[in-house]
Amino acid sequence: MILLKRTLQFFIICTLLGLITLISLYYYVKPDIPSVQVLKDVQLQTPMQVFTKDGLLINQFGEKRRIPVTIDEIPKPLINAFLATEDNRFYDHVGIDPIGIVRSALVLISTGEKKQGASTITMQLARNFFLTREKAYIRKVKEIFIALHIENLLTKDEILELYLNKIELGNRAFGIGAAAQVYYGKELKDLTLAQMAMIAGLPKAPSALNPIRNPTRAKSRRNVVLGRMLTENYITQTQYNDAIRQPITAYFHGAEIDLYAPYISEMVRAEMVARYGIDKAYNSGYKIFTTVESKVQKAAQTALINNLHNYDMRHGYRGSVKTLWVPETQPVFSKSQMLSELKSVNEFGQLKAAVVIAVNDKTADVLLKSGEQTTLTWDNLKWARKYITRYRQGFAPKAANEILAPGEQIWLRKNTDNSYLLSQIPEASSAIVSLDPQNGRIKAIVGGYSFEQSQYNRAVQAKRQVGSNIKPFIYSAALEKGYTLASILNDAPINQWDKSQGVAWRPKNSPAVYNGPIRIRRALAQSKNVISVRLLRGVGLQRTAEHLLKFGFKNSDINRSESLALGSASITPLELARGMSAFANGGHLIEPYFISEIQDAYGDVLFKTNPTEACDDSDSTLSVLNNDVTMQNFETEKQQEKKCAPRIISKQNAFLIADAMHSGIWGGGSWAHKTGWSGTGWRAQALKRRDLSGKTGTTNDSVDTWFSGFNRNVLTSVWVGFDNPGNSLGRSTYNNNLDSSQISGAESGAKTAQPAWIEFMKVALEDAPEAPIEPPEDLVSIRIDLATGLLSHKNDYTSRFEYFDKGTAPTKYVLSQPTDIFEEDTKTEEELF
Incomplete structure (x- = not known):
């Protein structure tokens, strides 16, 4: 009886001591236990995703790859696999598993080592959210208390889903x-x-058991999981036998990028980081829908790449990347040696x-x-005459050994027929x-040949001399001063002495052809x-510069010298x-933007851009006059009133310049009567659309080349040059190995930049109805x-209808018609650029 009494007392004392110990431990660690209330509003670290306007994934940013799923989306066998391996009594315990704890304690007592952690799924969730993986007793105590809190707060399914x-x-x-x-590149x-x-099987050791790095250990662990599933009757013996015979099929799958467009995605990344900070931007699961259209964006990237390769090829082949062996003097590499060398080469584009x-x-x-072996045909080699300088190329080759030699490492790219073409990395940008x-709204934007090669975004960062693309703005200033498209100026050389420099300034036409009296439209x-310079002088340098600032250009970029008329800005x-958009939209200064909508991880709209629009004059009361414009203009859904872009020039001025630029593509006069003439952008006629206006641009020595063209709904500008502003794009001679459609002669806006514009606009305008201004x-x-710009009674090839702003039309009629006014029209189209 006494023994029983003492035994009972012992158990009571032990129980009290245990309770006191537990309470003491609780209050000891309580200050360090975080509130699990945050689990009710948990924000999983989910990467930021960037999409096109039509919903294709462009890129994703974030340190952690995560695709949140609900418990209903998880296949039952996968749940069973985790339960069988990690916590088979998960739905029976209260957050801690006494049986597991006893088993772990016995292992510790018998071996002296902490081999089993006895952590339930709830305890692992507690550790993953609030603690570290350190094997320490105090961490385990905290883990237990947090797990108990979690079980009181969440349902079992909610806990498992979070885990x-x-x-x-x-x-x-x-x-x-x-x-x-x-x-596996699959959905669950x-x-x-x-x-x-x-x-x-991965949670035990994600690195050591990784099927990509350690396929043998991963397979062994996988079979352990399958064995546990069989033991717990989650699968049948037949399923088990089939599964363990399966080979390791895992390999790394990157993000499921639908359209690789790195320049626009980097613009989005930078903007999001600026707005939210890097941690929130990268890990909050934002979904950003850009303004670019996938088909149009892809066309822009393709056009830019093709155009740079075409430029590069007409200037000649610069030779192999390196030589692995020299025939007849060094041992020939084996296939394995060649593949080993190629393995270290970073391919791009x-x-x-x-x-x-x-x-x-x-x-x-x-x-x-890749290990593929193929034969390059003569059609895919014969372009490769030797590069000498940017101005000189060697003779057209007659045999393959004039181009290549065994042992050379080279670049290839695929043709549309899947054959391989000898190629090289373009030097121009x-x-x-x-x-x-x-x-x-930006429909497409490309900042260079390859983002891997250079992350410098030339579309938004490269300030380059604009050349003759400045002229529409100069002419717009002239129209405001009272000139008309029919005004006659003298197209003759200018020779002006500069006292400060001690030299004469002699701006020249390019080509150096002068027509004498010429109408402004044709000029x-x-x-x-020279006409651009004469107009600048007629308007005044300061007044011209002030007019250019209306188009959103920065004051510091508009130099105050007469070279401004030739595009030195x-x-x-x-x-x-x-700036050019003002001529297409009736005279308004719009604000370019590239983000249309931002959603949170749950698809709720956080921001929706409300762009400024080119409104009719009836909406002018809504105009937003703001000269401090940015590329982004985010508005919440509650602030979607229509915003009108400020008017910077009259709609009449805008139309007249756009119409004159239309002549830049379609020319004028009568070819039947030998009075026809072409504009510098005549190659755009290949698109067979009468709704297009355009302007070429070339700077001194062909350092920078441009083409800008538009209709009412699409405006596109293309620049081609070298990243080093001092380098000329040079010239190329005719290649006898190629057909007559090749480009040759001095590089220029029409020859160097416009081909990319044409290739792109062919896709961008495909199936779109004509949208003339x-x-x-x-x-x-x-x-x-x-000939004179005066009124005419004739209705023949010597006259045409011209547009005038009300009150600016001529009032006098021409008295006689000169007979030699069109003699200058013998200049061929190929000399125009």
Whole structure:
């Protein structure tokens, strides 16, 4: 009896001591236990995703790959795999598993080592959210108390859902949704049983058991998981036998990028970081919908790349990347040696690394980095005459051994017929910006040949001399001063002595052809340099500069010298496109923007851009006069009143310049009567659209080349040049190995930049109805004499209808018609640029 009493007392004392110990431990660690209330409003670290306007994924940013899924979206076998491996009594315990704790304690007592943690899924969730993986007793105590709190706060399904979305699974994959994508490129519902078991085996050691790095250990762990599932009757013996026979199929899958557009995605990334900070931007699951259209964006990237390769090819082949062996003097590399060399080569863009194996009369055998072996045909080699300088090329080759030799490492790229073409990395650079001139929405933007090669975004960062693309703005100032498209100026050389420099300034036309008296319409269409200078003088330098500032150009970029008339101002392609939009939209200064909407991780709209629009004059009361414009203009959904862009020039002025630029493409006169003439942008006629206006631009020595063109709905500017502003694009001679459609001669806006514009606009305008810029009210159309700009009674090739702003039309009629006024029209189109 006494023994029983003492035993009872002992147990009571032990129980009290245990309770006191637990209470003491609780209050000891309580200050360090975080509130689990945050789990009710948990924000999983989900990467930021960037989409096109039509919903294609462009890029994603974030340190952690995570694709959140709900418990209903998780296949039952995958849940069972985790339960069987990590916590088979999960739905029975209260957050801690006494049986597991006793088992772990017995292991510790018998071995003296902490081999089993006895952590339930709830305890692992507590550790993953609030603690570290350190094996310490005090951490385990905290883990237990937090787990108990979690169980009181959340349901079992909510706990399991959080756990499966939070857990680290290697290769920067967090959560099972991301793991399925990273390892197998699949959604959860498409995983096989073996693949589910593989993922369920990763939490124990995500790095050591990684199926990509350690496939043997990963397979062994996978089979352990399958064995546990069999033991717990989650799968049948047949399913088990089938699954363990499955090979390891995991390999790294990047983000499911639908359209690779790195320049626009980097613009978005920088903007989001500026707005929210890097941690919130990267990990809050934002979904950003850009303004670019996938089809149009892809066309811009393709046009830019093709155009740079075409420029590069007409200037000659610069030779191989390096020589691996020299025939007849060094041992020939084996296939494995060649592949080993190619393995270290970083490929980018359309370029593929290859080694020349053998050279025949008109062909060459090559081995690609992928292991593919193919033969280059003569049609894919014959372009490669030797590059000498940017101004000189060698003779057209007659045999393949004049171009290549065995042992050379070279670049190739695919043709549309899937054959390989000898290629090289373009030396020149380029940028394309296309936007909707009515509201500033950027339809496509490309900042260079390859983002991997250079992250410098030339579309928004490169300030380059704009050349003759400045002339529409100069002519717009002249129209405000009282000039008309029919005004006659003298197209003759200018020779002005500069006292400060001790030299004469002699601006020249390019080509150096002078027509004498010429109408302003034709002078702009044919890009007459001396006329631009005479107009600047007629308007006044300061007044002209002030007019240019209306178009959004920065004051510091508009130099105050007469060279301004020839395009010495340096501006970015985006700034140029913005300013040029005023001629397409009736005279308004729009604000370019590239983000249309921002959503949170749950799809709720946080921001929606409310752009300024080119409104009718009836909406002028809504105009927002703001000269301090930015590329972004975010508005909440509650602030979506229509905003009108400020008017900077009259709609009559805008139309007249756009119409003169239309002549820059379509020319004028009568070819039947030998009075026809072409504008510098005549190559755009290939698009067979009468709604286009355009302007070429070339700076001194062809350092910078431009083409800008538009209709009412699409405006696109293209720049081509070298990143080093001092380098000329040079000239190329005719290549006898190529057909007559090739470009040759001095590089210029028409030859160097416009081909990319044409290729792009062919896609951008595909299936779109013509959208000409309609003449506004208060314009009159009067027949004038082409030679004098005066009124004409004739209705033949010597006259045409011309537009005038009301009150500016001539009042006198021509008295006689000179007979030699059109003699200058013998200049061929090929000399125009």
